Amino acid sequence: xxxxxxxxxxxxxxxxxxxxxxxxxxxxxxxxxxxxxxxxxxxxxxxxxxxxxxxxxxxxxxxxxxxxxxxxxxxxxxxxxxxxxxxxxxxxxxxxxxxxxxxxxxxxxxxxxxxxxxxxxxxxxxxxxxxxxxxxxxxxxxxxxxxxxxxxxxxxxxxxxxxxxxxxxxxxxxxxxxxxxxxxxxxxxxxxxxxxxxxxxxxxxxxxxxxxxxxxxxxxxxxxxxxxxxxxxxxxxxxxxxxxxxxxxxxxxxxxxxxxxxxxxxxxxxxxxx
Numbered sequence: 001x002x003x004x005x006x007x008x009x010x011x012x013x014x015x016x017x018x019x020x021x022x023x024x025x026x027x028x029x030x031x032x033x034x035x036x037x038x039x040x041x042x043x044x045x046x047x048x049x050x051x052x053x054x055x056x057x058x059x060x061x062x063x064x065x066x067x068x069x070x071x072x073x074x075x076x077x078x079x080x081x082x083x084x085x086x087x088x089x090x091x092x093x094x095x096x097x098x099x100x101x102x103x104x105x106x107x108x109x110x111x112x113x114x115x116x117x118x119x120x121x122x123x124x125x126x127x128x129x130x131x132x133x134x135x136x137x138x139x140x141x142x143x144x145x146x147x148x149x150x151x152x153x154x155x156x157x158x159x160x161x162x163x164x165x166x167x168x169x170x171x172x173x174x175x176x177x178x179x180x181x182x183x184x185x186x187x188x189x190x191x192x193x194x195x196x197x198x199x200x201x202x203x204x205x206x207x208x209x210x211x212x213x214x215x216x217x218x219x220x221x222x223x224x225x226x227x228x229x230x231x232x233x234x235x236x237x238x239x240x241x242x243x244x245x246x247x248x249x250x251x252x253x254x255x256x257x258x259x260x261x262x263x264x265x266x267x268x269x270x271x272x273x274x
Contacts, residue, residue, distance in 0.1 A: 032091060033111065040086045042112075042119040052120030055113055063101065068124050072189050073101065075173050077124045089118050099164065101190060135263030143253075143261050151245065154268060160224050161208055162245060163189050166270035177262050183247025194240035195219055197229060208244060212237075 042048035057066060063073030070076070079089065093114050096104035105114065144154075151162040168177065188194065197205040197219065207219035210226065217237055218228045231237065246252075253261070 032094060036087055036090065038085075038087060040115050040118050040122065042115045043086075043122060045119060048116045048119050049123055050120075052116035052118070056117050056120055059105075060117070068121060070172065070176065074170070075176065076121055078173065079121060086118065089121075090114055093117065097167075100167070133263060133266065135259035135261075137260070137264040137267050139257075140260035140262070140264030143257055144264055147248075147253075148261075155270065161192075161220060161222065163192055165265065165268055168268050169266040170269040172265075174262055174266060177265050178258060180245075181248050181253070181258060181261065183249070188243065192244075194242065194244045196236075196238040196240060197234055198236040198238070200233060200235055202235070206244070209239075 042052070056064075056068070060068075060073075063071060064076050065071045065073075068076040090111075092102070093105050094111075096102050144152075148162075149158040151159040153160060153164045153166070155166050172180075191208070191210055193209045195207060195209045195217070197207075197217065199205065205219070205221055205227070207221035207227070209217065209219055211218040215232070216228060216230050217234075218226065221227055248258070
């Protein structure tokens with residue numbers, strides 16, 4: 001039975017809203033300082049860098065990787081190459097990024113802890129690429145609209161089954177983007193894990209998982225409908241090991257067209273917290 005109007009579903013939703021409101025109130029307890037330094041005060045400080053490394057691994061590595069090259073979250077080793085300033089990066093960590101998985105840092109986190117993390121990340125920054133960019137972004141945009149936009153949203157346009165790609169050029173390296181297009185999608189961002197539900201009648205419902213607890217599961221199906229199910233009313237909940245995104249082999253997408261699509265995606269560097 002779907003949970004369209006169940007009391008349990010409503011209660012869970014209400015609790016989530018209440019929790020979100022509480023977090024929002026907490027975040028207001030530590031605003032951005034009016035005298036925010038233009039330059040990281042711990043830049044080059046060996047003790048601060050070492051402390052920042054430990055804080056990064058404890059707080060950030062689950063999403064950004066132990067080497068900061070990205071897992072569910074973006075690669076952070078190219079921050080300087082992308083022109084990010086110390087003030088902008090501080091604001092991003094403190095406030096989070098609306099519409100993404102990047103949350104605001106715990107309001108009890110001291111400003112100095114954020115600067116230490118950034119001092120560590122600055123030691124990992126890679127230089128800007130010296131080779132000319134490959135590919136035709138204009139043609140890549142056409143290919144993207146024809147083959148990718150039904151599932152991926154860019155600047156408010158497109159589908160919702162796959163992750164929003166409005167900032168993918170600022171958060172993923174060229175090599176990683178190409179690898180994921182070719183089929184390297186072994187890691188699934190939260191909210192986009194592929195799942196198949198089998199009803200008691202044997203019907204298979206495919207989609208991406210949006211929420212799950214001991215008693216229910218909520219998915220977005222392939223028609224972009226949010227559907228809720230009680231597990232007791234299902235024969236099986238199967239977490240798929242392959243992404244819903246197809247692997248675009250060379251037969252489906254030539255090397256030239258791949259270069260064009262990747263070049264287009266590299267230009268997507270949407271808004272970041274100011």
